[in-house]
Amino acid sequence: MIFFITAGGTGGHIFPGLALYQELLRRGHEVFFVGARADYGKFEYLERLGNRFVGFPVQQLYRKKIYRNIKSLCCLLVSVRKARSLIQAMRPDLCIGFGGYASAPLLIACRRSRTPYCVAEQNAWPGRANRHFAKKAAALFLNFREALDLFSARARKRALITGNPVRPSFGGVSQAEAMKRMGIDGSKFVLGITGGSQGARELNNALLTIVRRQKKITVLWSCGRNNYEELERDISGMKDVHLFPFVDDMAAFLSASALVISRAGATSLSELAACKTPSILVPYPYAADDHQRRNARAWEEAGAAVVVTEGLDFSDRLEEVLDGLINNRAALLEMRKAASRLYDPLTLCRMADIAEEIAREAHTPKLPQTEDAHD
Numbered sequence: 363m364i365f366f367i368t369a370g371g372t373g374g375h376i377f378p379g380l381a382l383y384q385e386l387l388r389r390g391h392e393v394f395f396v397g398a399r400a401d402y403g404k405f406e407y408l409e410r411l412g413n414r415f416v417g418f419p420v421q422q423l424y425r426k427k428i429y430r431n432i433k434s435l436c437c438l439l440v441s442v443r444k445a446r447s448l449i450q451a452m453r454p455d456l457c458i459g460f461g462g463y464a465s466a467p468l469l470i471a472c473r474r475s476r477t478p479y480c481v482a483e484q485n486a487w488p489g490r491a492n493r494h495f496a497k498k499a500a501a502l503f504l505n506f507r508e509a510l511d512l513f514s515a516r517a518r519k520r521a522l523i524t525g526n527p528v529r530p531s532f533g534g535v536s537q538a539e540a541m542k543r544m545g546i547d548g549s550k551f552v553l554g555i556t557g558g559s560q561g562a563r564e565l566n567n568a569l570l571t572i573v574r575r576q577k578k579i580t581v582l583w584s585c586g587r588n589n590y591e592e593l594e595r596d597i598s599g600m601k602d603v604h605l606f607p608f609v610d611d612m613a614a615f616l617s618a619s620a621l622v623i624s625r626a627g628a629t630s631l632s633e634l635a636a637c638k639t640p641s642i643l644v645p646y647p648y649a650a651d652d653h654q655r656r657n658a659r660a661w662e663e664a665g666a667a668v669v670v671t672e673g674l675d676f677s678d679r680l681e682e683v684l685d686g687l688i689n690n691r692a693a694l695l696e697m698r699k700a701a702s703r704l705y706d707p708l709t710l711c712r713m714a715d716i717a718e719e720i721a722r723e724a725h726t727p728k729l730p731q732t733e734d735a736h737d
Contacts, residue, residue, distance in 0.1 A: 363391050363721050366457040370397035370464020371422065373405065374627040378484060379460040380407055381527040385714045394452075396445070398464035406610065418444050422463045438467065445471035455721035456500070458482060461492055469495045478724045480717065484526045484628035486656040488512050496520075500720045503713060505628055506660060522716065525709035526628055531613040532636035533705065540617035546580050550602065551688055554619030554639070556584040556609070556630070563589055565644055568677045569623065570596055572684065573603060579688065582619060584609045613637065621687055621694060623680075626658035626669075634666075635705035640697035641667040642683055665700035 365386050369379035379395065387393045395408065399417030402408050408415050418441035421434040445467040457472050457479040459465040472479040473495075481499045483492045486506040496502045496517035504510060505526040510518060541548040553576070557565050566585050570593070573581055581603045585593050590607035597603045609615045616622060616637040624630050626645040634641050643661060645654035661667040668687070670680045687694060 363455040363718070364452060365391055365393045365717065365721070366396050366452075366454045366468060367393065367460070368396040368457060368465040368468040369460035369462050370401045370420075371462035372627070374484060374629040375460050375462035375465070376401065376405060376408070377529065377629050378482065378527050378632075379458070381529045381710055382458060382460075382713055382717070383411075384529065385527075385710050386717065389714065389718070391718075394454075396448070396457075396465075396468050397462075401464060406608075416448060418464070418467050420464050420467050441467035442470050442474075446475060449475050449477055455725060456480065456717055458717060459492075459495060460484070461489060463491070466491060473498060478720060480720065482526075482713075483509055484632075485509065485653040486628075486660050487651045487653040489650060489653070493517075500724070501716060503716075505632070506657070508656070508660065524713050524716075525706045526632040527710040527713055528629070528632050528636045529613070530710070531611075532616070532633050533613070533638070533707070535613050535617040535637075537617055540614040543611055543614040544582060544604070544618045546582070546604065546618065548580075548618070551579045551621075552582065552619050553579050553684075553688075554582045554584075554615055554622035554624075556615070556622065556624050557586055564672065565623075565625070566593060568672075568680060571677055572681045573597070573600070575681070576684075580604070582606070582609075582615055584612075584615065621684075623684070626654040626661070628653075628657050631657060631661055631667075632705070635701045636707075638698050638702040638705070640687070640694050640701060642680070642687070643667045643669050644680070645669070645671060647672050661704070664704055666697055666704055667701075 367379045367383045369375040383393050383395055394414050394416055395411055396416045398420050402417050419437045420441040421437045423431050423434050449471055457468055459469045460482045469479055478500045480501040481492050481496045482503040484505045486508045488509050493513055497514050502517050502521040503524045504521055507523050510521055555569055566589050584606045587607040594605055597605060616633060616639045619639055621640050623642045626643045643658040645658045658669045662669045668683050670683055
């Protein structure tokens with residue numbers, strides 16, 4: 363069978379899509395990843411797909427800077443035409459959208475061509491695009507049960523609480539092996555810092571002051587490509603701080619860390635859970651519909667994380683929480699257990715099974731109904 367996976371914009375949308383892409387490919391299907399042409403150069407994983415990646419000139423739509431949307435709308439129209447041509451040429455059995463603006467052209471083309479598609483929502487508060495496309499989706503995959511009531515009644519009938527798929531490498535690395543792969547000896551407490559696939563400038567700036575005062579820990583710091591050169595100068599001479607513009611082996615990064623400070627994107631949380639890693643979550647305050655704060659609170663309520671919001675005295679409050687956890691191994695152990703309970707290792711296989719079933723049903727000829735002879 364032929365499957366199209368579509369996602370884009372951030373790693374939070376792209377990486378779950380890549381996980382399902384790899385699983386369907388492993389099962390012997392023809393699979394293509396459809397997204398934004400601009401993402402191809404930003405994410406090395408997409409570059410590795412070669413001609414199995416199809417990029418459209420789609421661009422982000424802005425909620426506030428409306429004047430910038432003229433070009434974006436033109437790009438969207440062009441991208442939808444290209445998506446329809448792609449569907450006509452390759453006749454996919456099913457398309458699965460993982461969100462982000464880059465998924466819109468293909469899903470619009472699916473609706474117009476009556477090609478079956480599914481929608482996967484990673485966040486506790488679904489985005490507007492996913493709420494729209496879910497109305498006519500063959501299935502709606504949800505990560506958070508809290509998101510269910512925010513979809514239409516029609517979408518809820520096809521909703522499945524599957525969890526958020528992560529790549530198989532997550533959770534499959536021992537701490538000792540992870541430390542070896544990250545180039546550290548593990549003699550000190552290991553703190554991981556990550557701002558997501560794009561980095562987080564404000565978070566990085568606040569953490570710089572804290573890290574300078576922490577003398578008894580090893581720091582693994584994924585800061586983002588845009589912030590790397592500046593931070594590299596700032597940490598010069600700090601031998602226990604290992605700085606990375608981007609971490610290719612994120613499974614080892616998380617497994618090597620005793621505690622991680624992170625944003626609260628849904629995919630980051632799923633990867634933390636798969637690696638059973640406790641976390642301090644700092645939600646991105648400008649995320650659409652404040653979905654990161656909602657994600658973070660759900661994780662905190664489950665006991666897997668502590669939430670520290672940006673704002674007044676942010677650096678001081680963050681350092682206080684960090685110090686408290688570094689010196690409380692019992693609390694970290696309980697958080698580790700809680701994180702493990704939030705991970706379902708069958709999520710990826712379950713989603714692939716459902717995708718195969720929907721694709722088969724879509725192409726199974728339906729027998730004509732016959733009237734009863736006595737009617």
